[in-house]
Amino acid sequence: METIVLGIGETLVRDDRHWASWANWLGVPAHTLSALVGAAVAQGRDATDALRVLRPGMDVDEAYLARAAAGRGEHLDESDLYPDVRPALAELRAAGIRVVVAGNGTVRAGERLRALDLPADLVVTSDEWGVRKPDPAFFERVVEVSGAGPGATLYVGDHPADDLFPAAAAGLRTAHLRRGPYGHWWAEHPDVVGTADFRVNALTELVGVVGGAPARPAFEDGTGAVGGARPAKVSYLRGL
Numbered sequence: 001m002e003t004i005v006l007g008i009g010e011t012l013v014r015d016d017r018h019w020a021s022w023a024n025w026l027g028v029p030a031h032t033l034s035a036l037v038g039a040a041v042a043q044g045r046d047a048t049d050a051l052r053v054l055r056p057g058m059d060v061d062e063a064y065l066a067r068a069a070a071g072r073g074e075h076l077d078e079s080d081l082y083p084d085v086r087p088a089l090a091e092l093r094a095a096g097i098r099v100v101v102a103g104n105g106t107v108r109a110g111e112r113l114r115a116l117d118l119p120a121d122l123v124v125t126s127d128e129w130g131v132r133k134p135d136p137a138f139f140e141r142v143v144e145v146s147g148a149g150p151g152a153t154l155y156v157g158d159h160p161a162d163d164l165f166p167a168a169a170a171g172l173r174t175a176h177l178r179r180g181p182y183g184h185w186w187a188e189h190p191d192v193v194g195t196a197d198f199r200v201n202a203l204t205e206l207v208g209v210v211g212g213a214p215a216r217p218a219f220e221d222g223t224g225a226v227g228g229a230r231p232a233k234v235s236y237l238r239g240l
Helices: 016-026 030-042 049-054 060-069 085-094 107-115 136-146 160-169 180-185 190-195 203-210
Strands: 003-006 098-103 122-125 153-157 173-177 198-200
Touching: 003 136, 003 203, 016 030, 016 049, 016 060, 030 049, 030 180, 049 060, 085 098, 085 203, 098 136, 107 122, 136 153, 136 160, 153 160, 153 203, 160 173, 160 190, 173 190, 173 203, 198 203
Parallel strands: 003 098, 003 153, 098 122, 153 173, 173 198
Antiparallel strands: none
């Protein structure tokens, strides 16, 4: 593996502040919104559907702009990072791996992530590229910036429909991270098990993946080798 590309939300960054701030904006208890997000995740729906349950017909993008105009836009600092982020990224770079952070996010989120001076060669968000996951064009951009061919690039993410499936469809190697609501709830789904080249419980396990020793077998038959038999078709969770 020459390059490892990581998503942002629930891969590097915890989303609890994100949802708590939305709950505060809507004037509902944080637990209420968290429970609705969990229900959306379990149904294979987009997590933002939880906001539309509370405010039917809500335009999330417009609401985000209203929050920002009111001085209550998104915030991101060191405390939002998962504790394994810095050590894992530093280990990967020390091993000679190019590290790229590329995931869904606003321009502001990209600026704040870069201000944290992560041990990464590139940090970029979907809004800066003008295309969001799971659009195939996003993963075309991933290949462009990876500096390596798709088969030598590993995409790491928690979300099957936004990360794992479209990355695999683009020819990238994939690692499913058991983290966050989607990562935990869908970890053992047959499509996830059958599609991921590797499945990890922490980012610090990625160094083992680079060295050819995955922390968990990727396929139901127990094989973990990159390039093993992959399913011809997967069912996107939102379509289940």
